[in-house]
Amino acid sequence: MLLRFIFTCTLLLISSSLYAQNDADDILVGEINGEGVTYNELKDNFLNSGKQEYNLDELKEFLPLYLNYRAKLLDAKRLGYYDVESIQEEHELYSKQASYNYWLDQQIRPDLFEKYFERSKYELKASHILISPNFDQNIDNLDQALEKALEARQRLLNGDEFEQINAQYSSSRNGQNMGGSLPWLSVGTTVGPFEDALYSLEEGEISEPVETQFGIHVIRLEEIREKVPPRRTQHIFVRPTRDSTAQIKVYEVYKALQEGRQWKEVVSEYSEDETTKFKAGDIGWISYGTNYAASFIDNIMNLNPEKAYSEPFRSPYGYHIIRIDSVQSFSSEESRKEQLQEEFDNTPYFKRNNTFVINYLRDYYGDDIKNSVLGDFENYIITQDSVLISEFDLPExxxxxxxxxxxxxxxxxxxxxxYLKESRGDRYRFQYTRQWFNNYLQDLIDKRILNLTLDEFPEFQEQTDNYMDGLVIYQINNDYMWSGETVDINELLKLYLNNINNYRLEERAYYHLITSQTDSALQKGVNFINDGNSPDSLRSNISGIAVNIDSTNTFTEPPFDRLLSMEPGSFTDTFSYRNRVAVLYLNEILPSRTLSFEEAFDRLLTDYQPTRERIWLERLKEKYNISFNMTRLEEAYNLENSR
Structure with missing residues (x-):
């Protein structure tokens, strides 16, 4: 009975809270153009302005501002601002680029990271055959490389020895076979197509041919294991020598450690790695996939981290003694995800650019290049190479x-x-390249990105609408509050005449600021003026001189604070100004005077702006019957927060 009573009371409390919330949300706190504004609408728009939470005073301050905003939008619509071509063009540009970002943030990043996160749990050992037209003189193109790769794969499936097939089929670079056994690989350590193929295999399985920028691969997955955590690694390093000197030295170092000398002290005294010897030999986190030789990584990853240090070993770099400072671990799965998210954002796995999004969309929606038709198109265009693209027609x-x-x-x-006629109509057919077709695919999807985004994410419409409202508000504010072209000149003149003493120039210096990269050029400039020449002629007579002139501003900060105490026709001492040597030359001290109306115009425009806004908002309030009720707002807030 007690449990049932507690459960019933809990339901009543939750229900009363929800009813209070719903009742509060529906309370009308304002009205505009005959349409009520609810407490819920007010809150939503307050939070959409970038706030995370609200209190009553903030909502009271926001309510009239929001109603004024709504009135401005109504007036803008009435006046046709939403149809202004420049606003529509800017909105279209924004919406298109925002579409790319929306795909990245809402789908691509979460989708690819999920795959990245799952793959990051494992390491894979693989071998591959690599056939590259770029390095194999017997292969002219990818088609021939593919044919050869299929032949090699079939022989592997038939049970032929991998080493024999690799030696026979893989291309060579600088005398080295490009295929063969690979080090342990994990996510983000190899190119995308290779990684995708590798992670799709079972142990012992052989892939179909895979194309990457390096050529055509046939991959055999040897083994899968859980990823060995990265290790924070320190080392003592001795450079190799042609004789046994380096080997003798590294064992002397090892002996010093065994005799009890401190690691940091030994590193500082003996290590020949100048970049790490003064930080205890720290070379950072090491794991499979980091940019070191496979044998060096193997030695580190196979070392017992409980050992104080390793025995000396030789790598392709020289001799090392290794100390494992720590093994990477995470307090929770969430912290591991955060670390991986940071890694993911800094890998080629994820890029914030439009091409990356377009390539994703091609996979997501599915596309198919009809290579036979494209080949016919390109053969036809190239054989008639003396004609402009704009004058080119295709057979049916x-x-x-x-x-x-x-x-x-x-x-x-x-x-x-x-597309070619529009984008490259002035080019000749012999200039044609396959890149033009790739550009066509980019353009084709770019023109459809906005509609694709709205179809996939209907809520994106609100974001683009809000941006259009922002553009319209900016323009109507400019026209009615800020622009000098639409202001009532008579009102500005009245403000000027009634407050003329506010628009004055104080006593000020008319001066030249003379600068140069060199003392010698600056001295030539000073001598030029002392010889009776006008400082206005400096730049045309002395090379390497820059001159700035001012007679309207009063400066109080150095070095300009010296001017009012100088004698006309004199120079300051040399000083440094924006990485150049400089002097000030005072022409004269100008007396205080009243600004003309034209000179004061910008200041008048700024001073009149609050009055201008008040008059405009009063008109809007009357036109659209704006009203608000702070009592109801307070009632709604208290009801919402009653518990």
Missing amino acids: SISSSIIYTFNEVNFSGNDYLD
Whole structure:
């Protein structure tokens, strides 16, 4: 009975809280143009302005501002601001780029990170055959490389020895076989297509041919294991020598450690790694995939971290004694995710650029390049190379054929030609490259990115609408409050005449600031003026001199504070100014005077702005029947917070 009573009371408390919340949200706190403004609408817009929370005083201050904002939007719509071409163009540019960012933040980053996170749990050992047209004189193109890769794969499937197939089929670079056994790999340590293929395999499985920027690979996955955590590593390093000197030295160091000398002291005295010897030999976190030789990493990752230090060993760099300072661990899965998120954002796995998004969308929606049609198109365009692209036409067999499909929409050879005529109509056919087609695919998806975003994320519409409202508000504020072109000149003149003593120039210096990179050039400038020449002629007569002139401002900070105490026609001592040597030359001290209306115009515009805004808002309030009720606002706030 007691449990049931407590449960019932809890439900009643929750229910009463929800009812209080709902009742508060529906209370009308204002009205504009006959439409009520609820407490909930007010709160939402306050929080949308960038605030995280609110109190009653903040909402009271925000309510009239929000109603004025709504009135400005109504007036802007009435006056046709939403149809202004320049505003629409800026909105379109924003919406397109915002679409790319929305895909990145809402889908691509979470999607790719999830895959990155799962892969980061494992390390994979693999071997591969690599056939590269760039390094194999017997192969002209990727098609031939693919044919050879398929042949090598079939022989592996038939049970032929991997080393024999690798020696026979893999290309060579600088006499070194490009295929063979690879070090342990984990996420983000190799190029994307290779990694995707590798992580799709089971142990012992052989991949289909995989194309990367290096050529065509056939991959065999040897082993999968849980990832060995990175190790914070310190070392003592001895450079190799042609004789046994280095080996003798490293064992002397090892002996010193065994005799009980402190690690830091021994590193400082003996290590020949100048970049780390004064920080206890720290070379950072080491794991498979870091940029060191595989044998060096193996020695570190196979070392028992409980040992005080390793025995000496030789790597491709020289001789080392290793100390494991710590093994990476995380207090929770969440902290591990945070660390991986930081790594992920700094890898090629994720890039914040439009091309990266377009490539993702091609995979996401599906696309298909019709290579046979594209080949016919390119062969035809190249064989008639003396004609401009703008004067080029296709035979019907190519123009009507599908050359590309994206998101189940087909594009013909003629569609591609139209793009070329528009973008490269002044180019000749012999200038054609395959990159033009790649650019076409980018352009095609770029023109559709906004609609794709709105279809996939309907809530994105609110973001673009808010930006349009912001553009409109900026423009109408400029026209009614800030612009000198729309201000009532008579009102400015009245303000000027009634407050003329506020618009004055104080006593001030008319001076030249003379600067140069060298003392000698500056001295030539000083001598030039002392010889009776005008300082206004300095730049045309003395090379390496820069001159700034002012007669309207009164400066109180150094070095300009010296001017009012100088004699006309005199120089200051040399001083440093913005990484140049400089002097000030005083022409004369100008007396205080009243500014003309034209001179005071900008200051008048600023001073009149609050009055201008008040008059405009009063008109809007009357036109759109703006009213607000602070009592109801307080009632809604108290009801919401009653518990």
